[in-house]
Amino acid sequence: xxxxxxxxxxxxxxxxxxxxxxxxxxxxxxxxxxWVKALQRIAxxxxxxxxxxxxxxxxxxxxxxxxxNQVKQVTYLEALGRTLAGVAPWLALPDDNxxxxxxxxxxxxxxxxxxxxxxDTTGPDFINFDIPAGQPIVDAAFLAHAFIRAPKALxxxxxxxxxxxxxxxxxxxxxRAAAYSxxxxxxxxxxxxxxxxGESYDPARIQFAVNKMREWYVGDGWYSxxxxxxxxxxxSFVIHPMLVDLLKILSDNKKAKKExxxxxxxxxxxxxxxxxxxIAPDGSFPVYGRSMTYRSGAFQALAQTVLLEQLPEFLTPxxxxxxxxxxxxxxxxxxxxxxxxxxxVLGFNGHQPxxxxxxxxxxxxxxxxxxxxxxxxxAENTFWTAAPAPWTSAKIWTGKPAxxxxxxxx
Numbered sequence: 334x335x336x337x338x339x340x341x342x343x344x345x346x347x348x349x350x351x352x353x354x355x356x357x358x359x360x361x362x363x364x365x366x367x368w369v370k371a372l373q374r375i376a377x378x379x380x381x382x383x384x385x386x387x388x389x390x391x392x393x394x395x396x397x398x399x400x401x402n403q404v405k406q407v408t409y410l411e412a413l414g415r416t417l418a419g420v421a422p423w424l425a426l427p428d429d430n431x432x433x434x435x436x437x438x439x440x441x442x443x444x445x446x447x448x449x450x451x452x453d454t455t456g457p458d459f460i461n462f463d464i465p466a467g468q469p470i471v472d473a474a475f476l477a478h479a480f481i482r483a484p485k486a487l488x489x490x491x492x493x494x495x496x497x498x499x500x501x502x503x504x505x506x507x508x509r510a511a512a513y514s515x516x517x518x519x520x521x522x523x524x525x526x527x528x529x530x531g532e533s534y535d536p537a538r539i540q541f542a543v544n545k546m547r548e549w550y551v552g553d554g555w556y557s558x559x560x561x562x563x564x565x566x567x568x569s570f571v572i573h574p575m576l577v578d579l580l581k582i583l584s585d586n587k588k589a590k591k592e593x594x595x596x597x598x599x600x601x602x603x604x605x606x607x608x609x610x611x612i613a614p615d616g617s618f619p620v621y622g623r624s625m626t627y628r629s630g631a632f633q634a635l636a637q638t639v640l641l642e643q644l645p646e647f648l649t650p651x652x653x654x655x656x657x658x659x660x661x662x663x664x665x666x667x668x669x670x671x672x673x674x675x676x677x678v679l680g681f682n683g684h685q686p687x688x689x690x691x692x693x694x695x696x697x698x699x700x701x702x703x704x705x706x707x708x709x710x711x712a713e714n715t716f717w718t719a720a721p722a723p724w725t726s727a728k729i730w731t732g733k734p735a736x737x738x739x740x741x742x743x
Contacts, residue, residue, distance in 0.1 A: 422709020
């Protein structure tokens with residue numbers, strides 16, 4: 334017979350372990366809930382209004398100084414494509430009976446209605462791609478990227494009529510040339526989506542984008558945005574995520590070697606290390622370069638590296654989740670970045686229209702959703718269940734050991 338004292342000695346480590354596991358799960362669940370809350374707050378006005386045919390009626394038309402586009406021709410497609418590119422992985426998760434699952438299902442149903450309304454040529458929220466401007470090349474690409482990230486959730490359920498509208502709309506973009514910059518990837522990924530669904534596509538637009546990006550790689554996880562390097566967040570806003578997903582499509586369709594895709598993922602993971610390092614202990618990060626009004630979208634490359642479960646081994650899921658959670662809370666827990674109807678306002682951390690670019694309007698701001706890609710991992714994934722941990726700058730600024738940075742040769 335086991336004595337009571339002996340039994341306690343046996344059970345205590347199990348009780349302690351169970352308690353520790355519960356704390357980890359509770360922290361991960363709390364973090365995830367704060368991400369979902371922030372993403373819903375950002376995305377809801379766009380999705381809900383478009384689902385109710387009131388987007389063009391209710392969305393503000395705030396523009397940066399010296400704005401150069403015809404705002405009503407481009408801002409609604411910007412809002413749609415950019416919002417969906419960030420929420421797509423989350424909406425692709427299977428339905429469940431949790432509060433999050435119920436919310437996710439409701440939002441997915443509204444997204445499908447929104448996509449149908451945007452394709453209805455007789456409706457008040459019809460979005461026309463075929464206009465005399467280059468900007469739709471950009472935002473069609475974000476919409477195509479959303480379809481690539483969640484084909485079963487966002488593409489396959491659409492009616493054949495709605496699908497055909499988007500297919501035709503993507504093809505109309507071929508009468509315009511993409512700028513000689515990251516825009517080449519916009520043209521390429523839209524054609525890549527057409528390839529992925531078995532439609533006719535333009536291989537030249539794809540290959541030109543891939544070839545130039547290969548040529549523009551400058552090393553250490555950085556691409557030049559065109560012939561001259563720009564010190565900004567476009568490696569994360571656009572280049573790494575779209576190049577990786579385009580090469581995945583090409584590899585899956587035997588149009589590129591898998592080694593090309595693997596190398597692009599490895600380079601993105603290196604860039605993700607850089608992004609993790611710039612997150613300060615309080616969740617702030619440097620504001621420099623173009624398009625800073627896209628806010629948290631600056632961390633898309635890190636977020637996609639998490640989603641693909643390709644983090645370098647010394648970047649633990651717990652520390653990356655903790656770092657990104659701090660960023661999200663700093664930007665979105667307060668009201669400074671929203672108007673009274675929860676539309677994003679021009680600025681970075683408040684209403685700061687002077688920070689907006691000449692191509693920036695309200696619809697442009699929804700690149701912010703791109704930091705939320707890890708929500709596409711289920712709640713039981715290690716990213717969400719790992720214990721919280723200090724990230725690199727939090728370690729360094731408190732005198733704790735941290736891995737030194739380095740240069741890579743791939």
